[in-house]
Each structure stands twice: as C-alpha cells, then as structure tokens.
Amino acid sequence: MNYLMFVKIHLIIIFSVILISCSQNQQAKTGNTFEKSLMLLNLPQNYEFSVDASKKEYQEISFFNNAKKRISSGDVFQFRTNIPFYVRNIKLSNKLRSNLPQQYFFKLYINDKLIGKYKVGERIELNREVFSLRMLFLKTENEHLVEGWSGNTIFRFLKTIEHQKEVFSPQIKLSVKSKLKINFEIFRPRKPYKKNVLYLNRKFIKSISDSNLFSVNALHMRKDDLKTIQYSFRIYDDGFFSLYQLISDNVKKKIIREFFFEGNWQCVKLNSQHAKIEFEGELTGYFPNKKEQIVHNEDIKIESVLYGTSLKSDKLLDVIYLDFPDDAFVNVKSLIPELDVEIAYASEDNFTGVRLYPCNKCFLRYEVAKALSKVQTILKQKQMSLKLFDCYRPFSVQAIMFKKFPVPGYVADSIGGSVHNRGSAVDLSIVDKNGLDLNMGTEFDELSPKSNHNYQFFSDTILKNRLFLKELMQSCNFTAIRSEWWHYNYFNARKFPKVNDTFLCD
Incomplete structure (x- = not known):
C-alpha cells in the first residue's frame, strides 16, 4: 500500500466518524428525551419533591413540606441549580385545601431578580431558563400587625396569633419541558460548629426566645427620614441564620436596596448589657447604586452588637429591632x-x-x-x-x-x-x-x-x-x-x- 492510498483510507474513516456523530446528535435533538444531571443547592430543610412525567408536552416537579403546616411571613422557599433549566410556569398552592383567604401573598424572585408579587393559587408564566428560584412569603392569616412608636421611630411588627389553626401547607409546582429527564441531587450546606460555640449560641437564643429559634418580621421608619427598613430575620441555635432586608425611599417610591443574606452565625460575647454576634454567609440581592446591580452569592462577614432590642452592624445592614423597646x-x-x-x-x-x-x-x-x-x-x-x-x-x-x-x-x-x-x-x-x-x-x-x-x-x-x-x-x-x-x-x-x-x- 503506497502512501497516497494510506492517506485516502484514513480520510474516509475520519469523515465517516464525523457523519455518524452528526447523525447521533441530530437524533438526540429530535428525540423525546436527553438527560441532565440537575443539582439543587440551598433547598430548605424538610422540603421533599416528586416528578410527574406522565404528561406528553411537559413534566411537573412538585416541592412540598410535610414537616411544617403553618407558614409565617418571612419564610422562604428557594433553590439554586448547577445548570439552568427551562421552566414554563410555576404555581404555589395549599396542599391541605384549595380555597385560601386573600391574605396569602408571596414575592417571586427568578435568577435573583424580583419578578413580582402574587397570590397563592395564581399560575405564573415564566418561559425562561432558570438557575435560581426564591419565594418570600408575606403576611398570612396566622399573623396580625402590631403598630407603635418610640421617639421619632415608628414600628410595625408582625406577631403570630396564638392557637391559630395550621391551615397552610405549601406545594410548589414547576412545569418544565418534557424532553428533560432530570436526575436530582440535593445539597444543603451547613457549617458544623463545635460544642463550645453552640453552647453560647443556645444561651443567647434562650435569652430571647422560648424555642430553638428566634424570628422577627417588622419594619421601622423615622418620622423625619425618607426611608423605610423592612426585614425578616431568623436565627437557629444550631448556628444557621437567614435575613431578608428591604430599604426603600418613601418619597420617590424606589428601592434603595433589597437582599437576602444567609449562612452561619456565632455569638462571641454575651453578658447582661449586650451581645456580640458574627454573621458569615452568602449575599444575594438588588443594589441599584452599584455597577453590578444584581449580586449573586457573594461571600460576606458582618459583625453586630445587640443592645436592648436593637441589633447594629458594622456594614450593609440597617438597624434590626428584635422587638419593641419597652418604653415604646x-x-x-x-x-x-x-x-x-x-x-x-x-x-x-x-x-x-x-x-x-x-x-x-x-x-x-x-x-x-x-x-x-x-x-x-x-x-x-x-x-x-x-x-x-x-x-x-x-x-x-x-x-x-x-x-x-x-x-x-x-x-x-x-x-x-x-x-x-x-x-x-x-x-x-x-x-x-x-x-x-x-x-x-x-x-x-x-x-x-x-x-x-x-x-x-x-x-x-x-x-x-x-x-x-x-x-x-x-x-x-x-x-x-x-x-x-x-x-x-x-x-x-x-x-x-x-x-x-x-x-x-x-
């Protein structure tokens, strides 16, 4: 076999491989399914999911929380994914009953951007690639608004109605393209703490709460200021925390900043006068005055000091009141x-x-x-x-x-x-x-x-x-x-x- 014949044979083999490969790719594109391994990150604890692939045009992914039947303001359902996937629509409903009072609302954030405010039961058309989803639950029928003031500061706190029937078990349904066959992997990162660290955390929680967590949903504004600070704050005795804060301009009716901050906290000093707390986690939110207005999962550490009921921080956070001051x-x-x-x-x-x-x-x-x-x-x-x-x-x-x-x-x-x-x-x-x-x-x-x-x-x-x-x-x-x-x-x-x-x- 001469050299020219050798080259011809190899060229034929190479072109044949290319043609077969293109043919297989075309079959994959026109076929019914192709597989993606989708990893869910930051999914809240106690949430489970199921996939219904019986529909021809689409499949449904359902998330539900059997462990918690009462939703409070500030509760968040969220997840992030390792790769984007196409979502047709989304619907939040009550797993326990279909007819809900009008008090149930939520904010929807897609890819860390606010989409809008919706009622439970509404079907929301998305038709886009999604890599993160977050629902922030607003005031529900399990709560009532308590108003007051102290000096120049006006407060409004949401308080839970005691002995209220637990009526809301959230079920979130996503409609996605039927050609996706998704393999789920759930990843919930939580930093393990040593016993001596958890001891001080639990001692602090015990000083402000009767359970293993403390939560507050409130807003405050000064009579002589132009802004309102609204927040939802939760800390758990195992060292996890979550915070939502919205600062808005009362005159211009614009958002100054809106963000979610969650991760791990540690009480590093505790006495009868004050508590020193460190927060370390990921920041996601909307900052219109920054060059990059949308921040995705930025690592940040904040040091805060609690005097009385007010928590003041060294950066980013406006003051958070855990409750009314006693003289309010x-x-x-x-x-x-x-x-x-x-x-x-x-x-x-x-x-x-x-x-x-x-x-x-x-x-x-x-x-x-x-x-x-x-x-x-x-x-x-x-x-x-x-x-x-x-x-x-x-x-x-x-x-x-x-x-x-x-x-x-x-x-x-x-x-x-x-x-x-x-x-x-x-x-x-x-x-x-x-x-x-x-x-x-x-x-x-x-x-x-x-x-x-x-x-x-x-x-x-x-x-x-x-x-x-x-x-x-x-x-x-x-x-x-x-x-x-x-x-x-x-x-x-x-x-x-x-x-x-x-x-x-x-």
Whole structure:
C-alpha cells in the first residue's frame, strides 16, 4: 500500500466518524428525551419533591413540606441549580385545601431578580431558563400587625396569633419541558460548629426566645427620614441564620436596596448589657447604586452588637429591632385583638363635651401592654374580656381636662400631670361573653363619691364585680387609686417620663 492510498483510507474513516456523530446528535435533538444531571443547592430543610412525567408536552416537579403546616411571613422557599433549566410556569398552592383567604401573598424572585408579587393559587408564566428560584412569603392569616412608636421611630411588627389553626401547607409546582429527564441531587450546606460555640449560641437564643429559634418580621421608619427598613430575620441555635432586608425611599417610591443574606452565625460575647454576634454567609440581592446591580452569592462577614432590642452592624445592614423597646408606645388593640376599645375622649361623649383625641385607639408603653395582655388571658379563660376607656393621654389634653374640672383627686392638675401622660395608666372595665358590661355601679368617668373603691352602698353583685376587677389587676402588677374604680396604674409607672406625643392614627 503506497502512501497516497494510506492517506485516502484514513480520510474516509475520519469523515465517516464525523457523519455518524452528526447523525447521533441530530437524533438526540429530535428525540423525546436527553438527560441532565440537575443539582439543587440551598433547598430548605424538610422540603421533599416528586416528578410527574406522565404528561406528553411537559413534566411537573412538585416541592412540598410535610414537616411544617403553618407558614409565617418571612419564610422562604428557594433553590439554586448547577445548570439552568427551562421552566414554563410555576404555581404555589395549599396542599391541605384549595380555597385560601386573600391574605396569602408571596414575592417571586427568578435568577435573583424580583419578578413580582402574587397570590397563592395564581399560575405564573415564566418561559425562561432558570438557575435560581426564591419565594418570600408575606403576611398570612396566622399573623396580625402590631403598630407603635418610640421617639421619632415608628414600628410595625408582625406577631403570630396564638392557637391559630395550621391551615397552610405549601406545594410548589414547576412545569418544565418534557424532553428533560432530570436526575436530582440535593445539597444543603451547613457549617458544623463545635460544642463550645453552640453552647453560647443556645444561651443567647434562650435569652430571647422560648424555642430553638428566634424570628422577627417588622419594619421601622423615622418620622423625619425618607426611608423605610423592612426585614425578616431568623436565627437557629444550631448556628444557621437567614435575613431578608428591604430599604426603600418613601418619597420617590424606589428601592434603595433589597437582599437576602444567609449562612452561619456565632455569638462571641454575651453578658447582661449586650451581645456580640458574627454573621458569615452568602449575599444575594438588588443594589441599584452599584455597577453590578444584581449580586449573586457573594461571600460576606458582618459583625453586630445587640443592645436592648436593637441589633447594629458594622456594614450593609440597617438597624434590626428584635422587638419593641419597652418604653415604646404600642396600639393595644393590635397587640391584644380580642379586647374592646371604646375611648371616651375620641368622641364628644365625655365629661368635657369635646372630642380630645383624633382616633379611637389605645396606646400604652410596651411593658405595660404586655402586663395587660396577661389580664386578658385570664379573662379569656372565663369567657370575659377587657374594655378600655382611656390609655395614653397627651400632656396638652391633661391641661384641657383640668381646666374643665379642676378638682384634685379626680383630675390631675396640668403642672404635675397624670400617670396617663406617661403611658402607664389605663381606664377599663370588664364585659361578659355576650359583650355586656359587668355592673360596676356607675358609668366610666362619673366624678362623684360613688366611683370611690370604698363606697359601700351598692348591691353585693356590684361590690363583687369591683373587687374581682381590682384583685385581677393587682395580680398582674397594676395598682388601684382610691377615687376611681376604673383607673389602674402600672406598678412601676413613674419609670416612664411624661410626654406630649401625637397619636399614631394612620
């Protein structure tokens, strides 16, 4: 065989291999399936999945959480993948029942970018390649909003309704191209901690929570500032944390930044005055003022210090309040939804004949409101409830009242003021299971000797009702005053200063 013949044979073999290879590739492209090994990263714990490949045009991937049947605001379902895959649409539904109240909403982020806000049950058309998906659950029927303020800062916290039925078990369905045959591998990274590290973490969690985790969903803004800080923060005693924070401009109605930060945390110092905490993890979010507006999984470490209820950090994070400060004024009805509020001075039907308050809301110092919540809990067991007539009273209103009825012992003067001006006194009564007032012998604000606790010329029923209220309030750290059966001061009332703040009506 000469050299030329040798070259020809080899060229024929090479072209034959190329033709066969092209033919096989074409068959793969036109065939029904080809395989991809899809790895799911950062999938939340307790979530499981199934794949339904029975449909001809598409297949469904379902994610569901059997371990947790109640979803709270700030809960996140998410995953990332090692390679992008094509998703036709997505739908979030309730695995337990089909009809959901309108309170259930979520934000959807695809490839770390916000797509929109949706209701549970909506089918969302995507038709795009996806390498990350995140759902942020918003306010649900298991929660209520508690509002308040302290100085120039306005707060709104979402609180869980106790003993609420667990009604929401999320099921997430993705519709993907049927030609994909996907092999799943689940990868959930968690940094293992040594026992001595976990000991301090658990000690810290125990100081702020009754369980193995602490969570808070809230927003705050300053009256004189242009921005609102909204956040959802969770820390677990095994050293894992997750944080969502949204900072927005109230005037321009624009996002300043919005991000998710999750990873591992460590309490490195803990004493009665403060706690020092280190957070280390991955940052993902939207930063419109940066050159690269979308940040994907950027490693970052943050050092924070907790004083009281406020967590302040050395970078990135705006201050996070774990709860109201004890001296904050809170809307008691929003904290204790079951009680009745009938503020006398929010109408003209009071002893002054003038409307003195702009709205029918009761505000008390947070520490005082929590003590009042214990009273309501006891009454609820007896199928009764509190009825509130007056709470925090601005100092300017006190001056109007004293001018109208300048009688010491009934209305405090405008110089020394009233405990009401401190937000640590409350005027109240009790209603029965039918919503009817217990008979206390006089109406609220009857400024006469009959309102005195020592007045005995009433029936046994009235005297027992007054004594029942008095003993109940005293058992929860409130004290009575002699002249008014309805008025109670918090035992440590004078620790709070007198203020002349305006009501938080809107």
